[in-house]
Amino acid sequence: MMERIYVFDTTLRDGEQVPGCQLNTIEKIQVAKALELLGVDVIEAGFPVSSPGDFNSVVEISKAVTWPVICALTRAVEKDIEVAAESLKYAKRKRIHTGIGTSDMHIKHKFNSNREEIIERAVKAVKYARRFVDDVEFYAEDAGRTDNEYLARVVQAVVNAGATVVNIPDTTGYCFPNAYGAKIKYLVDHVDLKNAILSTHCHQDLGMATANTLSGVLNGARQVEVTVNGIGERAGNTSLEEVVMALKSHKDLGFDTNINTTKIYSTSRLVSTLMNMPVQPNKAIVGRNAFAHSSGIHQDGVLKNVETYEIIDPKDVGIDENSIVLTARSGRAALKNRLTLLGVDLDNGELDDVYQKFLSLADRKKDIKDDDILALVGKESRMNRIQIDYLQVTCGVGLRNVASIGLNIAGEHFEASATGNGPVDAAIKAVKKIISRETVIQEFLIQAINRGSDDVGKVHMQVEHNGMLYYGFSANTDIVSASVEAFIDAVNKFVE
Numbered sequence: 001m002m003e004r005i006y007v008f009d010t011t012l013r014d015g016e017q018v019p020g021c022q023l024n025t026i027e028k029i030q031v032a033k034a035l036e037l038l039g040v041d042v043i044e045a046g047f048p049v050s051s052p053g054d055f056n057s058v059v060e061i062s063k064a065v066t067w068p069v070i071c072a073l074t075r076a077v078e079k080d081i082e083v084a085a086e087s088l089k090y091a092k093r094k095r096i097h098t099g100i101g102t103s104d105m106h107i108k109h110k111f112n113s114n115r116e117e118i119i120e121r122a123v124k125a126v127k128y129a130r131r132f133v134d135d136v137e138f139y140a141e142d143a144g145r146t147d148n149e150y151l152a153r154v155v156q157a158v159v160n161a162g163a164t165v166v167n168i169p170d171t172t173g174y175c176f177p178n179a180y181g182a183k184i185k186y187l188v189d190h191v192d193l194k195n196a197i198l199s200t201h202c203h204q205d206l207g208m209a210t211a212n213t214l215s216g217v218l219n220g221a222r223q224v225e226v227t228v229n230g231i232g233e234r235a236g237n238t239s240l241e242e243v244v245m246a247l248k249s250h251k252d253l254g255f256d257t258n259i260n261t262t263k264i265y266s267t268s269r270l271v272s273t274l275m276n277m278p279v280q281p282n283k284a285i286v287g288r289n290a291f292a293h294s295s296g297i298h299q300d301g302v303l304k305n306v307e308t309y310e311i312i313d314p315k316d317v318g319i320d321e322n323s324i325v326l327t328a329r330s331g332r333a334a335l336k337n338r339l340t341l342l343g344v345d346l347d348n349g350e351l352d353d354v355y356q357k358f359l360s361l362a363d364r365k366k367d368i369k370d371d372d373i374l375a376l377v378g379k380e381s382r383m384n385r386i387q388i389d390y391l392q393v394t395c396g397v398g399l400r401n402v403a404s405i406g407l408n409i410a411g412e413h414f415e416a417s418a419t420g421n422g423p424v425d426a427a428i429k430a431v432k433k434i435i436s437r438e439t440v441i442q443e444f445l446i447q448a449i450n451r452g453s454d455d456v457g458k459v460h461m462q463v464e465h466n467g468m469l470y471y472g473f474s475a476n477t478d479i480v481s482a483s484v485e486a487f488i489d490a491v492n493k494f495v496e
């Protein structure tokens with residue numbers, strides 16, 4: 001019998017505290033609906049007293065979402081609690097999350113107070129919140145640095161006052177997994193929790209948020225507070241996808257969540273795009289390289305049996321398939337596999353020959369494309385049918401954005417012009433006029449590599465055509481050109 005772990009998502013509250021990640025109400029509703037489809041149990045929708053915009057978002061999310069509990073954060077302050085209760089008016093299931101700092105550091109320096117007064121304020125806040133809702137979660141901020149004996153007194157007091165969930169945040173990401181687990185165990189052993197459950201809320205300052213969260217679960221916590229892609233204050237929060245997939249991959253531990261894991265990747269993309277926070281390529285579960293194999297020994301193993309180097313089936317998290325990336329570290333097995341996929345069969349002698357040519361190319365060129373491989377075996381490239389002859393854009397303040405483009409498609413020259421709401425929009429519209437295919441750009445990410453104005457812009461794009469997604473990439477000091485090149489790179493993957 002599996003034991004249920006409740007997933008409390010705070011992407012829209014702790015995640016949204018990150019500079020540059022602020023969302024408007026419509027975008028927050030989009031994320032909340034995606035979280036509902038993902039199957040989270042609780043959505044922390046905001047901190048309503050903080051601004052009219054955040055208040056309004058909690059109201060609208062409460063209306064838009066049906067089954068997850070909607071939670072609003074407050075300080076241990078009556079006004080905050082009243083405003084939170086008002087913002088949750090339309091929620092079908094609602095929770096107020098109130099609390100106060102409990103470490104000596106917070107008690108002394110933030111509140112100029114003492115331990116007994118803090119317990120009184122905590123109890124008062126929980127009782128006040130219970131006047132408005134039946135489900136009240138209490139957070140002991142900086143519990144990670146709070147001494148266990150005092151923390152147990154706080155937890156007992158708030159449970160007696162009516163808290164249904166008690167959150168034990170490692171606010172500063174300070175704890176080691178054994179210490180955090182021991183803290184949870186101490187509370188389980190020394191507090192009469194009645195029907196209340198303990199919750200983890202870990203931060204990533206030392207890179208241990210997921211480990212600490214799992215240690216909390218192993219020691220008795222039954223709710224985990226997480227964010228999509230691990231976004232959050234400073235180095236971030238525990239990432240939802242890591243904890244959920246860790247529990248799923250270790251079924252022997254006997255824990256289950258309600259998460260539909262096949263929605264993980266699409267939710268990650270949505271949050272990354274709306275919040276303008278690129279996911280690092282090597283991010284566990286959702287990073288671009290999470291299921292990419294680039295060295296020969298791994299590629300050979302994966303081609304023989306995928307489980308040699310994969311502990312998760314990419315389909316389980318909503319990614320179609322793994323990828324074998326050809327690099328100067330690849331071996332013959334990977335090259336032969338790619339050639340077979342491209343319709344080229346070679347005997348071992350021929351393969352050896354091509355492999356030597358491949359290595360000398362790969363030592364010079366980092367990004368080996370399929371048409372490079374085809375060129376090595378003397379086959380005419382089916383790829384890159386479309387090439388840019390020229391691109392000219394006019395843009396600026398007070399000017400119309402106009403682009404003219406000349407394309408070479410299989411040797412023939414085509415031209416078109418278009419206007420748009422910016423130079424990229426105008427240029428891509430001009431390309432679309434020529435290729436006349438139904439395409440929708442589903443993902444468009446421009447990344448700077450360093451911070452100078454002379455930087456190279458990397459563009460990653462996913463283009464939908466006939467229900468399939470095609471990936472395009474380019475890098476250029478001119479981001480309009482890079483965008484058009486990435487679009488054409490994707491289109492070249494489906495044009496005949």
Ligand SMILES: CC(=O)SCCNC(=O)CCNC(=O)[C@H](O)C(C)(C)COP(=O)(O)OP(=O)(O)OC[C@H]1O[C@@H](n2cnc3c(N)ncnc32)[C@H](O)[C@@H]1OP(=O)(O)O
Pocket residue numbers: 014017047049050051074075076077099100101110111141171233
């Ligand atoms: C660990 C976390 O993630 S906690 C959540 C963090 N999120 C946010 O802070 C976002 C929302 N915050 C805000 O919009 C504002 O800070 C507000 C509306 C809450 C408060 O604004 P202001 O009244 O201008 O206060 P300000 O931000 O300057 O200082 C915070 C005050 O809250 C007090 N406070 C902090 N936490 C708590 C708490 N849990 N319970 C009671 N009081 C608290 C501080 O002691 C300070 O009080 P003081 O002014 O008497 O010293």
Ligand SMILES: CC(C)C(=O)C(=O)O
Pocket residue numbers: 014073139140141142167169170171172201203
């Ligand atoms: C407000 C609390 C739950 C928090 O985010 C923290 O302590 O990190």
Ligand SMILES: [Mg+2]
Pocket residue numbers: 014169171201203233
């Ligand atoms: Mg936090």
